[in-house]
Amino acid sequence: MAYSDYQELIAVARENFIAGKYSTAEPLLTQLLLTNAREPEIYQMLATIFYDQGKFNKAIKTFKRALEIDPNYTDASIGLSIILNDLGRYDEGKTIFVEAQDLLSKKKSKMDPFVQDKIAKKHLELASLYFQYFDYKEAIDQYYKALALSTKKEDIVIKIAESQVKLDHADKAIKELKKYISEYPQAIGARLKLGIIYYNANRIIEATEQWEQILARDPNHKEAKSFITMAEKAGVTELGV
Template identity: 35%
Template sequence: MEETFDQLYNKANEAFKDGHWAEAERLYVEVVKRKPFYADVHHKLGVLNHQKGNFKKAIEYFEEALKLNPNYTEARLNLTITYYAVGQYDKGMEIFSGAIQQAILEPGQLDPYIKGKLANEHFKLGNIYYDLGEFQEAIDQYAKAVKLCPNFPDIRTKLGIAFRDIGEFDQAIQELKNVIRNKPYYLSARNHLGITFLKVDRIEEAKAEWNQVLKINPKDSIALACLRMADKKND
């Protein structure tokens, strides 16, 4: 006897939840054949195709989900991510702007989950600019991410590094100190603060940061190498 639509839909959701991706995709395709009006099904098919690297197909599914439900913020975010994956950054930013508007709860307020997602997208785009040597563009993206999620230590550390790379040493030191103030055991920020101090010949302050790293992790290879470098600079 053929499964009812509800049985098929529930079975597909269970497969998706349990990580049985191939089975979930097969079932969701069957769901769409029977009833193509479920935005969440198109969204999940987009997610599954993105996981496989089928970005073109993923885009089609996410766009269909948004046609069915223009307020589907998660679909909009995943569409943004997929456009970034295929190098269509302008299109991604256009969709991204829409995601920000959809995520607004009230003037000036965003859902915390959406804040995190948006911050990570700015961070990813900042990393792309950074790798291309476009440091000011990278800083702009990192700053947007920090504004959304000021306590994400990896983002703020990278912002400090980018400031250092354009010679804005005071700003770099401030950002890295902010990370350490909130996350004293985040060693990457301490190591880079030490490197920044060394750049401006504040050698003892640099060594103090690396020694603090080694108190936490005596085998930290960056701190060990930097201390050797600082000692040679003193010779």
């Protein structure tokens, strides 16, 4: 299919890229490159496609080309930082990501939700890495940054609580979970975790209350039933957090 002009070709390529139709978008983007295009978006989309295909070196080169054209093009920075992190080049990826985040924070307009999700994902990746290497304070810092951007807040709050417990700050973990539950009483995962932390602090009645609250909302919740049964048995002293 022939396209009447350059802008129409970009629009069609973008539409297919957003729809995930990479096999259609790729030749259109390649055609645009033949015109000596200097829009960083074209290189960013093409680099993302290369990354999806497992062509990591080609993706890195193309992301960097987008940044050569516009060093402030944050979509390319974020994409590049993610692929470097996947390749184990953590320090390099983190540096690029932090620079991109700083640029985004300086923008007065509201951040695009899609960009917010990508940044939150990156913070979670870094938090998991810190947690894996027992640097719980840094993990918590990254979890809080993800919490400010992500829509999946309950999972992150639970991760923060788990990290606080690792630092022997059960009181802070409890405070974090209680605050979230006060805002979202239906948060079953947070209640389950709060009950476990209470139990391990020998606050059995408070632990049982949390699990009973879960059963009041979901009478067939297996974990809540199991924990209540365990709490009633002699000799059970600690549950895994």
